[in-house]
Amino acid sequence: MDMRPELTDPLEERRALQDTESKIALAGHPLHAMLVAFPIALSFSTLGADLLYAWTGAAFWAEAAGYAVFGAFSIGVLAGLTGTAELLLVRGIRSRSASWTHFILAVMLLSLLGANWILRIGDPEGAVLPVGLALSLVAAGMTALTGWHGGKLVFDYQIGTKSDGIDRP
Ligand code: HEM
Numbered sequence: 001m002d003m004r005p006e007l008t009d010p011l012e013e014r015r016a017l018q019d020t021e022s023k024i025a026l027a028g029h030p031l032h033a034m035l036v037a038f039p040i041a042l043s044f045s046t047l048g049a050d051l052l053y054a055w056t057g058a059a060f061w062a063e064a065a066g067y068a069v070f071g072a073f074s075i076g077v078l079a080g081l082t083g084t085a086e087l088l089l090v091r092g093i094r095s096r097s098a099s100w101t102h103f104i105l106a107v108m109l110l111s112l113l114g115a116n117w118i119l120r121i122g123d124p125e126g127a128v129l130p131v132g133l134a135l136s137l138v139a140a141g142m143t144a145l146t147g148w149h150g151g152k153l154v155f156d157y158q159i160g161t162k163s164d165g166i167d168r169p
Contacts, residue, residue: 020092022160024082030160032082036150039076042068043113043143047136053128065132066117066124072139073113080110086160093159102149109142 010017022030046068053061083106086093093099116135120127153159 017095020159021162024085035079039072042072047140050133050136062125066120069117073117105146109146112139
């Protein structure tokens with residue numbers, strides 16, 4: 001006789017937990033997905049401009065890096081606000097641990113971008129070497145990780161989509 005307890009998956013049992021459709025959207029298109037392109041591109045641009053400054057010594061690149069990291073941080077915060085609203089408002093999103101993992105990664109990334117911006121205020125050139133460049137490198141790595149994980153939420157777990165949740169791990 002099989003003595004193992006009968007285990008059930010709460011996500012499959014409860015219909016409400018299968019609702020993962022984005023609520024912060026424009027004509028059905030999630031704002032978060034539209035906004036994240038900017039911090040991703042600008043975070044890598046900051047690293048590129050820092051490397052060009054280290055290579056050429058031209059003040060232009062240090063200033064460009066300062067503007068890029070400001071853009072990455074400020075639009076990243078906007079994207080974070082739309083993502084957090086989804087996380088808190090949509091039951092099927094907040095009940096999945098992967099959403100919270102993404103939130104933690106994103107908050108770490110935004111802290112790095114914010115620190116990298118504040119460091120450069122008033123002295124964009126002096127801030128690049130070595131601390132600014134080091135922060136840009138770590139932030140670019142964190143951006144890749146957070147962006148990849150965001151894609152995983154959507155394409156692997158169908159979070160933010162209209163899927164009915166069948167066959168979702
Ligand atoms: C700060 C808190 C954040 C929260 C709570 C959050 C939450 C979410 C959620 C719930 C989704 C699923 C799609 C949706 O419902 O819109 C998502 C997707 C995604 N997130 Fe975030 N996010 C945050 C910040 C960020 C940041 C800073 C980035 C930038 C690297 C990012 C990158 C992505 C990407 C690339 C996707 C996939 C978008 C797609 O292809 O449709 N997220 N995020």
